Amino acid sequence: MSRTLPNIIITGTPGTGKTCHSELLAERTGLKHLSINDVVKEKECHEGWDEEYQSWIVDEDKLLDAIEDEVKQGGYILDWHACDLFPKSWIDLVVVLRVDTATLFDRLTERKYPEVKLQENIDAEIMEVLLQEAKEAYDEEIVVELQSVTADEMESNVDRIVQWLEQWKKNNAQ
Numbered sequence: 001m002s003r004t005l006p007n008i009i010i011t012g013t014p015g016t017g018k019t020c021h022s023e024l025l026a027e028r029t030g031l032k033h034l035s036i037n038d039v040v041k042e043k044e045c046h047e048g049w050d051e052e053y054q055s056w057i058v059d060e061d062k063l064l065d066a067i068e069d070e071v072k073q074g075g076y077i078l079d080w081h082a083c084d085l086f087p088k089s090w091i092d093l094v095v096v097l098r099v100d101t102a103t104l105f106d107r108l109t110e111r112k113y114p115e116v117k118l119q120e121n122i123d124a125e126i127m128e129v130l131l132q133e134a135k136e137a138y139d140e141e142i143v144v145e146l147q148s149v150t151a152d153e154m155e156s157n158v159d160r161i162v163q164w165l166e167q168w169k170k171n172n173a174q
């Protein structure tokens, strides 16, 4: 079944700006912002709470089952810190947000992340874990890496995605 609207993943290390970008993009385009964190919580797609990391232990199969019917219809912005679990056939664009270490440190400190989680996320950003994950899971030409340090960058990132969306609509017009 072909979609009349695309699905876009906005991913990156926690604190890179996924939620801010997703909300702004949803506002500008009418695409639906799907915060996977909220789905995990609300639909209980998890196997409990990890005290050390202060986060849910996600049940990926349950999560995919919970969103499959909606997402397959198209028009979703999937906002999450992982991307390689979503089937390739669901996804049209993967945006990987990036920030420098100092900025990420400040943002995560402000969020009062536990030390172990803070360090792990800083390391993941330095090692480009999410970018590699995205490139391995999807065709490289649909993976876009964007800087997300300043508000101006967020504006231009969202503008770019809006332009991409318009082009996608033209290419997929029936």
Ligand SMILES: Nc1ncnc2c1ncn2[C@@H]1O[C@H](COP(=O)(O)OP(=O)(O)O)[C@@H](O)[C@H]1O
Binding pocket: 012, 013, 014, 015, 016, 017, 018, 019, 020, 021, 107, 147, 148, 149, 150, 151, 152, 153, 154
């Ligand atoms: N491009 C940006 N420029 C300035 N501040 C940003 C930018 N992106 C995110 N932020 C700030 O960083 C923090 C984390 O953003 P958020 O969207 O919640 O990240 P994520 O969803 O990736 O964890 C927020 O306080 C937000 O205002």
